[in-house]
Amino acid sequence: MVNLRRRAPLLLAAGALVLASCTSAANVPAVVCVGESTTYLDWLNGDFQPDSPADITEPSSTAGDLLETVRARDNGNGQLIVSTDPNYAPQSFLQEDGTFVGFDIDVATEIADRLGVGIKFETPDWDAITAGSWSERWDISVGSMTITTPRKEILSFTQPYYYTPAYLAASTRSGVTKVSDLPFTLPTGVEATTLTTDANCAEAIESGRTDFDLWISSGTTIDGAIAAGSPMVKIGEPIFQENLAVAIDKSGPPHAALLFEIDKIIGEMHADGTLKALSEQWFEGADLTTDPSS
Amino acid sequence: MTSAVPTAPILAEIEAHQRRARRRFRAQSASVWVVLIGGLGIALWATGNINADFIGTWGPYIVGGAWITILLSVTSIIFATGLAILGAIGRLSENAFINGAASLYVSLVRGTPLLVQIFFVYYALPQFGVALPSIPAGIIALSFNYGAYMTEIFRAGIQAVPRGQREAAESLGMPERLVMRRIVLPQAFRIVIPAIGNDFVAMIKDSALVSTIAVQELLWRASKIGTRHFRTLETLLIAAVVYWLLTILFSYFQEKLERRMARGDR
Numbered sequence: 246m247v248n249l250r251r252r253a254p255l256l257l258a259a260g261a262l263v264l265a266s267c268t269s270a271a272n273v274p275a276v277v278c279v280g281e282s283t284t285y286l287d288w289l290n291g292d293f294q295p296d297s298p299a300d301i302t303e304p305s306s307t308a309g310d311l312l313e314t315v316r317a318r319d320n321g322n323g324q325l326i327v328s329t330d331p332n333y334a335p336q337s338f339l340q341e342d343g344t345f346v347g348f349d350i351d352v353a354t355e356i357a358d359r360l361g362v363g364i365k366f367e368t369p370d371w372d373a374i375t376a377g378s379w380s381e382r383w384d385i386s387v388g389s390m391t392i393t394t395p396r397k398e399i400l401s402f403t404q405p406y407y408y409t410p411a412y413l414a415a416s417t418r419s420g421v422t423k424v425s426d427l428p429f430t431l432p433t434g435v436e437a438t439t440l441t442t443d444a445n446c447a448e449a450i451e452s453g454r455t456d457f458d459l460w461i462s463s464g465t466t467i468d469g470a471i472a473a474g475s476p477m478v479k480i481g482e483p484i485f486q487e488n489l490a491v492a493i494d495k496s497g498p499p500h501a502a503l504l505f506e507i508d509k510i511i512g513e514m515h516a517d518g519t520l521k522a523l524s525e526q527w528f529e530g531a532d533l534t535t536d537p538s539s
Numbered sequence: 540m541t542s543a544v545p546t547a548p549i550l551a552e553i554e555a556h557q558r559r560a561r562r563r564f565r566a567q568s569a570s571v572w573v574v575l576i577g578g579l580g581i582a583l584w585a586t587g588n589i590n591a592d593f594i595g596t597w598g599p600y601i602v603g604g605a606w607i608t609i610l611l612s613v614t615s616i617i618f619a620t621g622l623a624i625l626g627a628i629g630r631l632s633e634n635a636f637i638n639g640a641a642s643l644y645v646s647l648v649r650g651t652p653l654l655v656q657i658f659f660v661y662y663a664l665p666q667f668g669v670a671l672p673s674i675p676a677g678i679i680a681l682s683f684n685y686g687a688y689m690t691e692i693f694r695a696g697i698q699a700v701p702r703g704q705r706e707a708a709e710s711l712g713m714p715e716r717l718v719m720r721r722i723v724l725p726q727a728f729r730i731v732i733p734a735i736g737n738d739f740v741a742m743i744k745d746s747a748l749v750s751t752i753a754v755q756e757l758l759w760r761a762s763k764i765g766t767r768h769f770r771t772l773e774t775l776l777i778a779a780v781v782y783w784l785l786t787i788l789f790s791y792f793q794e795k796l797e798r799r800m801a802r803g804d805r
Binding site for chain 1: 596597599600603662665666670672673751752753755760763764765766767768769771772
């Protein structure tokens with residue numbers, strides 16, 4: 246038999262611990278969750294350097310260019326290999342049969358169509374995509390990547406294909422509904438905690454973890470999480486705007502021709518309304534394809 | 540002999556009693572399983588967090604990852620066995636160079652985490668110009684790792700073949716290579732097969748680590764789908780149950796094999 250009287254102090258201590266952890270959840274910890282290798286982390290660290298693509302000019306010859314490799318694949322039918330993170334709805338996510346859908350997937354497919362080649366997706370982790378050194382495992386990233394000065398060192402960017410605002414979100418249990426509710430200032434007064442990808446932050450809040458109540462991500466991702474029933478609210482005005490573009494690894498083979506072709510295709514997709522239609526389809530009627538700064 | 544009591548019926552009775560006791564014990568132990576699993580299932584269900592529709596929709600896709608898990612494990616155990624035979628022969632070699640190389644291999648692999656080896660093959664090798672797609676990279680890392688552990692198993696197996704077998708073959712004039720191939724290795728194989736089975740079951744579980752290099756196996760699917768739909772409980776449960784069933788299945792075969800292999804020793 247367990248002697249309850251003897252165990253009483255232990256039980257009391259356990260009870261107190263549970264109570265303490267419950268009450269501390271009422272205070273918002275000065276911790277913000279962000280995805281690894283994201284601009285949101287850069288922003289929290291005071292290191293966000295948004296940028297625009299370098300000038301893109303048509304090369305005189307396509308010999309030895311990645312474009313030739315892409316066109317020669319699949320017995321000359323051509324195949325473009327695109328990296329995607331299928332954990333980022335509504336840009337890219339998995340279906341029951343294992344295929345991918347989303348805004349980025351549609352944009353990538355349209356680019357391949359207009360290049361006249363087939364398409365194949367690779368699914369590396371996000372930080373492997375932003376780190377460069379793709380070792381020719383995939384040709385391009387159509388992954389809503391923000392153009393930043395440090396990334397431009399290792400990746401070539403096309404013109405942006407759309408623009409998203411970055412937002413702060415708070416869990417509903419924290420009771421925070423506006424920035425002035427916070428007992429600290431952003432970004433200097435907080436610590437960043439990083440999970441593999443943005444969506445993991447929403448997942449952690451959803452599952453009832455209490456180590457953070459705040460999350461910075463793109464407005465579209467936060468809207469997607471709220472629509473999926475995640476208990477959180479979007480707070481305040483956008484923190485900053487992001488220019489999202491197609492990227493190609495600079496450490497790979499020469500790719501000036503491929504970059505030029507894709508940039509031209511994106512320009513055409515802006516002009517003929519394809520991107521606008523896709524944006525409205527995936528972002529609940531919102532047109533995110535016009536530059537908010539112009 | 541004055542005793543009128545015949546001993547045979549008593550012995551038979553004792554044996555029958557022991558058999559009954561054993562059977563009762565097995566039945567009790569099995570019912571503990573049933574009760575605990577049932578209780579756990581009901582408890583999970585009672586929390587109201589399990590969404591049956593969600594499992595119905597996504598279950599097939601996640602469970603489909605089991606084929607990739609099996610493919611990875613089977614291919615890797617085959618390569619690992621090859622590596623282990625070479626490694627064991629190297630470890631037993633009297634040539635200092637071969638012996639040194641083999642023991643370095645074992646030490647290096649056993650002294651570093653499997654996850655580091657997986658990352659090394661996938662992320663670091665490309666800097667030497669070797670860029671492998673994720674599935675081959677995963678197979679190489681798993682084979683390399685298990686090959687080292689199994690080297691020691693094979694070494695012990697070869698050493699466990701009675702010396703007389705080798706001496707007899709040598710005295711018949713068999714060349715050393717042939718003695719190894721025809722006399723020692725077949726007998727060593729019989730000794731190590733149960734241990735390989737063990738390692739295979741362990742590898743099924745360790746193969747989950749290659750989800751980190753974009754291999755779309757069981758755990759990769761479970762975590763991606765779980766994160767996307769905020770239903771990690773269900774997806775991880777599915778993955779855990781599938782891993783468990785796979786290991787139960789292969790452990791059963793391994794046990795049968797072990798019993799078969801032990802027959803020759805009697």
